Each structure stands twice: as C-alpha cells, then as structure tokens.
Amino acid sequence: MSGGVVTIDCGYLHPEFAAAYLITEGDRAAFIDNNTRFAVPRLLDALAGAGRKPEKVEYIIVTHVHLDHAGGTAELARLCPNAIVLAHPRAARHIIDPSRLVAGSRAVYGDETFARRYGDIEPVDATRVRSMDDGAEIALGARTLRFIHTAGHAKHHMCIYDAGSNAVFTGDAFGLAYPVLQTGNEPFVFPSTSPSDFDPAEARDSIERIAGTGASVAYPTHYGAVPHVARVRDMMLRSLDVMEVMLAEAIASGLDDDELERFCYRPMERFFRTELERRGIVFSQSMQEYLADDIALNAQGIAVVALRLRGVIL
Numbered sequence: 001m002s003g004g005v006v007t008i009d010c011g012y013l014h015p016e017f018a019a020a021y022l023i024t025e026g027d028r029a030a031f032i033d034n035n036t037r038f039a040v041p042r043l044l045d046a047l048a049g050a051g052r053k054p055e056k057v058e059y060i061i062v063t064h065v066h067l068d069h070a071g072g073t074a075e076l077a078r079l080c081p082n083a084i085v086l087a088h089p090r091a092a093r094h095i096i097d098p099s100r101l102v103a104g105s106r107a108v109y110g111d112e113t114f115a116r117r118y119g120d121i122e123p124v125d126a127t128r129v130r131s132m133d134d135g136a137e138i139a140l141g142a143r144t145l146r147f148i149h150t151a152g153h154a155k156h157h158m159c160i161y162d163a164g165s166n167a168v169f170t171g172d173a174f175g176l177a178y179p180v181l182q183t184g185n186e187p188f189v190f191p192s193t194s195p196s197d198f199d200p201a202e203a204r205d206s207i208e209r210i211a212g213t214g215a216s217v218a219y220p221t222h223y224g225a226v227p228h229v230a231r232v233r234d235m236m237l238r239s240l241d242v243m244e245v246m247l248a249e250a251i252a253s254g255l256d257d258d259e260l261e262r263f264c265y266r267p268m269e270r271f272f273r274t275e276l277e278r279r280g281i282v283f284s285q286s287m288q289e290y291l292a293d294d295i296a297l298n299a300q301g302i303a304v305v306a307l308r309l310r311g312v313i314l
Ligand SMILES: [Zn+2]
Pocket: 064, 066, 153, 154, 172, 192
C-alpha cells in the first residue's frame, strides 16, 4: 500500500499481468478497474486486508469497458451494495446493457475462450451507474478524484487523477508496463493499439493530458506503479510514431483480411524485439509467448483502423 492505494493482482493470464486498484480514505473505499468476475474475490480480500467492509465501497470506477478492466463490474456491484459505478459517458451504456460488448468480444476470442476468461457478464441497474464528464470531480472522503477523458486506445476511456496521492490511474491510455519487461537497463512501456478504436492523434493528446496532471506516479492497469512519468510520456510518443508508420504502410498495402493482419504482425513483432533488445532483454521463445497476445492484438488493431480509413469497413 502506498498513499492509500493498494495494487491488486487479478491473476489474469499471468501473475502481475492485470491489476485492479483499491483507494482507501477514512473508512471509505473505491476500486479502479476490476478485471473479470473471477478476480472479484481477490478484490474483496484486498478490501478486507485494508480493514474495510463491502458496504463502505463508495465507487466502482472503470477506466473503460474492455473486459480485462470492467468484466467484473456487475459481480462487484452485487457484492458492494452501496457502490455507484462511475464510467465514461460512452462506457456507461455498455455497463447498463453489456449485450453488444459481449457479442463483440465473443467475435474476437471465440465462445470457449470468452467463457473461460470472462464468464457471464450481467447488466448493472441504471440507477447505480453515473457518467463522468471530462474534468468532473468527485469526493472520496477528504480526497478529490478528477476524471480526464482520454481517447486514443478506446473512445470510452477515462483516467482518474487522485490529488491525495498525486497519482494518475491510466487504464490502457498511458501504455502497458508489465513488471517482467522492466528488468532491462531502462523501463519498457508500450502503447496498446488493440481493436477497434486506435487513433494515434487522440492517443498523443491523451498522453499529454496525463503527463500534464503533474502526477509523480502512474498506475496503468498492466501493471502496477510506474514512476518517471515524463520519461514514459517521451517513450510513448516515440512508440506511437513507429505505430503510425505501420498504420500508413497497412493503408498503402491494399491488403485485407488475414493477409493484412500478417502484414501488420511482422513490424509489430519487430518493434517489440527491437525495443527489448535495446534494453538488454532477450526476445526469447518464452518472452515471445508472453507477449503473443499483445503483439497479435496490436497488429489486429492496426489492421482494423487501416481498413476503416480505406473505407473498406465502417
Ligand atoms: Zn483496453
């Protein structure tokens, strides 16, 4: 625990791969992101470990509705009966009616993987869901939380600045920073371009807004506290330049379907290999396997945006 912030390992796919955060203030508490319903027991254990009761959870905050962030929202809301769910205005409707979200995610992962990773996703009663506008503030006891809309990774994404700990909770908008990738001679934080909203200009704008909070620590969902916010900003902006070149090449390629995805996969894998080797980390078979999902999702995301910008899909 640091500044009333607890990092909870959700046990999703690998250890230290996806986090949820617990903020405590007085006898009150709030969760930021909740991974999936299978992580909810871990969240409640952390709450008990911090000496708070589920009835005292005031807010269940989701950075965006991707299911490794918000998949446990309904289950957590059921078990924390007084909590209000706070979400981006474009995310709130999917929490109240998750049917489109579930259908989209099933299409990406297939029924079997979807069921194993996410289980059933229930709706949350609309009376318990509140949309947070850009710049809105809310009190958690003596603390103030400020909401910052941060598109680029997803249109329904927001970050949360906590003045109490001078920290910013960044979801997927300020990169992914798995601890196993931080063992080289400098940190490695990379952008997620996963389907289907990636927008390099919006992503840059969000990175500047996050760094502009003056926070001394960022808490990306993947994973844990990241200091050196200014360095991460620079790293993210450089990486986005590389990914924007990939996008331009994907648009110019004229390819589609599987061919386009393979075309995008190669430079994405090269990006990871180059960045890790530059830091003295071997891009071993096991590292390739560890990053396989992220590389494939990033490549898919670039391919989807290329098709949309070419007018092939809506
Ligand atoms: Zn995401």
